[in-house]
Every structure is written in C-alpha cells, then in structure tokens.
Amino acid sequence: MFENQTFEEIMERMLERVSDEIDKRENSVIWNALAPAAAELALSYIWLDQVLNLVYADTAEGEYLDRRAAEAGLERYQASKAIWSAAFTDGVSVPPGTRFFLEDLYFTMLEDGKLECETAGTKGNANLSGRPLLPLDTIPGLEKAVVGSLEIPGRDEETDESLYERYLIRVRREAVSANQMHYKQWAEEVDGVGKAKVFPLWNGEGTVKVVITNAKMEPASDALIERVKQYIDPDPGKGEGMAPIGAYTAVESAVWKDVSISAKIIPESGRTIDEAKQEIVEKITALFKEMAFKESVIRLSQINNMIYESSSVSDYSEVFINGEAKNLQLIETEIPKLGQVTIIEQD
Structure with a gap:
C-alpha cells in the first residue's frame, strides 16, 4: 500500500515546498537538512506496511496470528510430549515420578506405567526402542530398564499455516453443531493425533466412526485411540465428552x-x-x-x-x-x- 513512499519520492515532495530561489541540489544546505526527516518517514511507511500485514489473519504471523485466532476462541496447539512403553526387571515396582535418562532426553514414569519424555516436541520420537534406560533414582532390584514402543508421538508447536486453516474453519462456521468437521476438529485437538477422518452413520442412526493417525502420520496405538475416545465420547451416548447426547462414537486407527x-x-x-x-x-x-x-x-x-x-x-x-x-x-x-x-x- 505504501510501496511508492520511498526516500526519493518523499524528498521530491518536500523540496517542492521550498522556494526555487534556494539551492535545492543534492548536498546543499536545505537538501541535507531535509534528508534525515525523509529517511525516517520512508522507514515509517515500511513499518506501516508490515503493521497492515499483521492486522489481517491471512498475512499475520506468530503472536499476531495468535491474537487474531484468540478472537475466534482458538489457541495455538502447544508442543506435546512423547509417551513410551518400557520393560523393567520382573517383580520390581517402579513408582510414578521415577526419572530415567537416554540420549540427552529425560523420561518420567507415569501412573499408568508409561514413560513420558520431558522434552516436548518431535525430538522425543527418536528411534529409541530396545535401548537401555539409565535410572536417576535408586530402585532396589532394578537390573533391566528398556524402552519399549512409541505409544503416543510428541508433536511440535502448531505452525502458522495449520493455525490459520483452523481459524478459517472456525470463522466460516464449518465445524459446528457436531457435524462431520466438528468431530474431525475434536479428534485432532487431542495431543498425539495427526489427522482424523469421520464416517457418519457407519453403524446405524446416531453412530459416528472416527479414524485417526498419530502425529507421525502412522497408525495410532491403542493408548492414543483410548485418549481420543475419552475426549470425544467416554460414556457412549451420554454426552459426557465433546459428542452430544445420543451420539455413539467409535474410534479406530488408520491402517x-x-x-x-x-x-x-x-x-x-x-x-x-x-x-x-x-x-x-x-x-x-x-x-x-x-x-x-x-x-x-x-x-x-x-x-x-x-x-x-x-x-x-x-x-x-x-x-x-x-x-x-x-x-x-x-x-x-x-x-x-x-x-x-x-x-x-x-x-
């Protein structure tokens, strides 16, 4: 919008306001007096152009896109932590909160016997299966601590492109009133989910099937399937999750x-x-x-x-x-x- 407001254009307009009886050539006294102000004005127009880009959602970036999305009730997905299974010495109880170390990553034992990577994001999805863990706490009788399979992949903070896509869905009211897009949105809100596909009336009236991938665009684990199920429809048909009363939701993995x-x-x-x-x-x-x-x-x-x-x-x-x-x-x-x-x- 302000691309024509260059230093040269501003200087020309300013010098036109000065009497022709005064020397206006470059490096003259009046030219040198006006040049700093023209340079600052040109810089101001550059910043004004950038401000306009940050005002509108389709050109906003970072925190400015966050603020635009917040007006529609959306928040950027934060980085989530990877969840791993693990194998320990038979008969040895590993209490929740126990910490382990491997490959510059720290892991914490959860209540359900799984290990959570303390570093959020895809770094926790490294190929660690079968690798020995180093316990940071003393556990009597523990001789074996080995990483199992990746149950729920971690994901990085949501990109501007992804947030903008969700913003458009929200403001265009594409995901409302428990329609197909709404179920897709609910599933993809769960940490560890990559993409979801919805199949309405898959087993009769009131039934919905949601098929998901994990954050690595691979088939989802049982743990991730259960997490999505609990979020959308923990008690089928009761409306105690995101799904409305009377809707029976099945969650499956892609193959x-x-x-x-x-x-x-x-x-x-x-x-x-x-x-x-x-x-x-x-x-x-x-x-x-x-x-x-x-x-x-x-x-x-x-x-x-x-x-x-x-x-x-x-x-x-x-x-x-x-x-x-x-x-x-x-x-x-x-x-x-x-x-x-x-x-x-x-x-």
Whole structure:
C-alpha cells in the first residue's frame, strides 16, 4: 500500500515546498537538512506496511496470528510430549515420578506405567526402542530398564499455516453443531493425533466412526485411540465428552497400505544407482506422509514427476506401482507406506 513512499519520492515532495530561489541540489544546505526527516518517514511507511500485514489473519504471523485466532476462541496447539512403553526387571515396582535418562532426553514414569519424555516436541520420537534406560533414582532390584514402543508421538508447536486453516474453519462456521468437521476438529485437538477422518452413520442412526493417525502420520496405538475416545465420547451416548447426547462414537486407527515402486533409470553423469534410489525414496516417502488422509489415489503421474525431477536421474522408463503402470486407489481408512523400491539401470 505504501510501496511508492520511498526516500526519493518523499524528498521530491518536500523540496517542492521550498522556494526555487534556494539551492535545492543534492548536498546543499536545505537538501541535507531535509534528508534525515525523509529517511525516517520512508522507514515509517515500511513499518506501516508490515503493521497492515499483521492486522489481517491471512498475512499475520506468530503472536499476531495468535491474537487474531484468540478472537475466534482458538489457541495455538502447544508442543506435546512423547509417551513410551518400557520393560523393567520382573517383580520390581517402579513408582510414578521415577526419572530415567537416554540420549540427552529425560523420561518420567507415569501412573499408568508409561514413560513420558520431558522434552516436548518431535525430538522425543527418536528411534529409541530396545535401548537401555539409565535410572536417576535408586530402585532396589532394578537390573533391566528398556524402552519399549512409541505409544503416543510428541508433536511440535502448531505452525502458522495449520493455525490459520483452523481459524478459517472456525470463522466460516464449518465445524459446528457436531457435524462431520466438528468431530474431525475434536479428534485432532487431542495431543498425539495427526489427522482424523469421520464416517457418519457407519453403524446405524446416531453412530459416528472416527479414524485417526498419530502425529507421525502412522497408525495410532491403542493408548492414543483410548485418549481420543475419552475426549470425544467416554460414556457412549451420554454426552459426557465433546459428542452430544445420543451420539455413539467409535474410534479406530488408520491402517497401512504397503506400496512398492519400481522403475528403470539412467543416472546423471557422476551419480550412482544407489544415490538415485535414495533420492527417490526420500521424495516418495515425503509425498506419502503429506497425502495421508488428504488424497485417496496414488497417481502414477506423481511418481513419474518425482523421478523426473530427481537431480540424480537423467532419464527413466517403466515406472510401476505395486507391479502395475496405473494409479493405485486407497480405501478410506488406509494410509500409504512405502515398501520395496526397485530401481535398476536402464539398458
């Protein structure tokens, strides 16, 4: 809006107000007297432009977007902590509050026998399964303390993009009166949930099924499923959670759909087949994570484009998904998982 209010434009207007009988050339007395004020005014217009961007939700960032969202009753999701199972010496009781250490991370024993990472965010989702824990408290008879499986992944603080999407849903009243979007919103509010999909009337009148992924866009654990169930509908039909009276809510996990990819390629000069395969695997893995619960078709054209755009690939042919040169249709509860990737050199 103020992009034309430059130093030069402001100086020109100011000098026009000065009599032509006075020397107005650059570095003259009057020019040097006006220049500092013009520079400050130009800077003020730059700040005014930024202020306008922070006023509106579609261009606001950080705390200013938080304040806009708060007007609609929304708060940014804070980083949540990862929950792990653990195995200890048989017969040894580990009291709640006991702390352990592993890989620069501290863990605390919870009431339900699970371990909570004290560091919030995705750092607590590291590959720790089977690793020994170092207890920070003395526990008589404890000889084994091993990390089990990741029950509920931690998630990082919500991004501006995600918060803005939820803001639009709220102000456009897309999620109201226990409609489908409202159930989706409730499920995704639970710490550890990535995406949710809602199936109304799945088992007759008054029934709703919610299918969820965890924060890593993987199938959810039983613990996370129970957490969502308790939040939405702890006592079916009673309206004691977020769901209204008379609504019976079932919560299930998404399921994997193994997807194999094969292709023939010609590597770029100086690059190897292994380098090309690694690059292709990284691109397709990111694609599958992004499309989870958003798209239900893995398109052959998408895979072709990713191979074509790989810097280590010069040319390619015969691309197949699960052995066929066609799109792969997913069922509504499936999320794609990259399985075997076969990349061979084209003759």
